[in-house]
Amino acid sequence: MLEIRLQKFLAHAGVASRRKAEEMIKQGRVAVNNVTVENMGLTVSGNDVVTVDGNPVEVEEKKVYIMLNKPVGYVSTSKDQFGRPTVIDLVKDAGKRLYPVGRLDYDTSGLIILTNDGDFTYRLTHPKHEINKVYEAVISGFPEKNEIKRFESGLKIEDYQTSPAEFSVLDRKENNTLVRITIHEGKNRQVRKMCEAIGHKVLTLKRIQVGPIALDNLPEGKWRHLSDKEHKMLY
Known part of the structure; x- marks a missing residue:
């Protein structure tokens, strides 16, 4: 693996979006080769050992993109401090560690996309792209x-x-x-x-x-993979 910025490495690994990864670095949660990172511009390669909260991070090669019809009564986070059900509970059988792209309120239903691709998340959520x-x-x-x-x-x-x-x-x-x-x-x-x-x-x-991706007739509480065509349309 070529040298890349640490926050991009974390995004590629499916840990979080690039912006969230930068927040983790600022919070002192990320270490490279057992040294807590303080420099946002640090680059890493395949020879470096990266950890978040003490847990090793490995790059997942296969990226997953799914769409979910979220029911009311679920939060759009990976975990909830109040113990409420999350969208992750609805996609456990997807077989990957995923996180939601953006959010839908607890009392809002409908289309939400989940992925382990931080760059894709950045593309969909940054205001400059006007999705x-x-x-x-x-x-x-x-x-x-x-x-x-x-x-x-x-x-x-x-x-x-x-x-x-x-x-x-x-x-x-x-x-x-x-x-x-x-x-x-x-x-x-x-x-x-x-x-x-x-x-x-x-x-x-x-x-x-x-963007161009419509919920259509996907049943509430169910999910499906985005097709290659749909994924490319969002990029």
Whole structure:
């Protein structure tokens, strides 16, 4: 193996995304040849022994990419400090150590991608790549044209300004509205906060598409491998 930066090595090994790997290094959790790493620019080769929290790290050659239809009631992390079920519990039979690409809230369902490829995760989650995420939501009330225009132009939420988004009404029933929303950011609970900012509470939320990959008819709680074509489409 040629010399590569330590954070890239950790990403290739499926430990975490490159950004998460950098955080681990800063936290003093990574050692090379029994020496805790302090230099973010350190490079390693196949002759080096890399450990995270004292556990040896080996590069996994085969990369795995799967899509899961996450039910409500699961957290999008590898472990949960409160003992709640995680998306990893639903893909244990995939046979690899995987981690989720981005997140879906505990009370949000739908499409989430999991992998052991840190570079792939970086590609899908970094804002500069502007990967679209499409959601269907049931919101309270009936949004007015001016509210929709505000939503689509971008909103000031807490300490950040959201980018322009897409908002379309699919159906109206009783006191609620079914809408389709497209964003390319991934801030915490962003869709819910954007809807609340225009005066409408999200009652249910489901992600149906990431980039060109659609959930389609994948049953809730089930997963499948991405095809080679789908993987290439995301790159």
